[in-house]
Amino acid sequence: MSLRIGDDAPNFKARTTEGEIDFHQWLGNSWGILYSHPADYTPVCTTELGRTAQLKEDFAKRKTKVLAVSVDDLDSHYGWVKDINETQNCNVDFPIIADNDKNVATLYNMIHPNASTSATVRSVYFISPDKKVQAIITYPASTGRNFSEILRVVDSLKLTAEHNVATPVDWEDGQDVIIPPGVRQEDVEAKYPKGHRVIKPYLRYTPQPNK
Numbered sequence: 001m002s003l004r005i006g007d008d009a010p011n012f013k014a015r016t017t018e019g020e021i022d023f024h025q026w027l028g029n030s031w032g033i034l035y036s037h038p039a040d041y042t043p044v045c046t047t048e049l050g051r052t053a054q055l056k057e058d059f060a061k062r063k064t065k066v067l068a069v070s071v072d073d074l075d076s077h078y079g080w081v082k083d084i085n086e087t088q089n090c091n092v093d094f095p096i097i098a099d100n101d102k103n104v105a106t107l108y109n110m111i112h113p114n115a116s117t118s119a120t121v122r123s124v125y126f127i128s129p130d131k132k133v134q135a136i137i138t139y140p141a142s143t144g145r146n147f148s149e150i151l152r153v154v155d156s157l158k159l160t161a162e163h164n165v166a167t168p169v170d171w172e173d174g175q176d177v178i179i180p181p182g183v184r185q186e187d188v189e190a191k192y193p194k195g196h197r198v199i200k201p202y203l204r205y206t207p208q209p210n211k
């Protein structure tokens with residue numbers, strides 16, 4: 001059965017370009033992103049892994065570890081990483097799983113047989129420090145992912161895990177957020193001391209609480 005939001009993120013042991021890992025141990029208390037790549041030496045994946053390396057500081061600032069999956073072997077990964085570093089002007093130093101037995105791809109439902117019986121789609125799993133799946137986004141192999149959106153989702157997940165708010169359309173870190181419908185109007189002032197705006201009884205904004 002496929003994984004859904006709120007499910008436990010399955011643990012696994014895997015060989016990676018940075019050594020053997022136990023997924024949960026490797027995550028420790030960090031947030032995690034586990035994302036799949038259809039195959040090594042493919043152009044779109046090359047740009048995505050390059051972007052991930054370029055965003056190292058942005059992920060670190062968010063205390064978020066990134067782990068890539070590709071169903072090729074380690075030797076292939078090492079050769080490909082050299083190409084990624086050369087062509088994307090970066091230094092890939094996060095792990096890429098050698099998932100040639102498709103163990104991780106199967107556990108995380110990354111192969112969609114009607115798209116391809118052997119290559120993974122582009123899945124992104126966002127995992128919280130308690131090892132729960134908090135968000136999933138999925139693209140076909142032909143569509144490269146938007147890493148600004150991936151960082152934006154991390155910002156929203158971390159904010160909404162710590163504060164009783166939701167983030168509106170196209171929200172970016174620092175902008176006003178939504179007071180959830182479950183909060184009674186008579187409680188709003190005490191719970192949102194930075195102030196609030198009522199547009200409709202169900203549409204209420206407040207400044208981002210942690211800014």
Ligand code: BEZ
Nearest residue numbers: 038042043044045141142
């Ligand atoms: C790519 O990563 O470039 C790619 C992989 C499979 C199909 C199309 C593009």
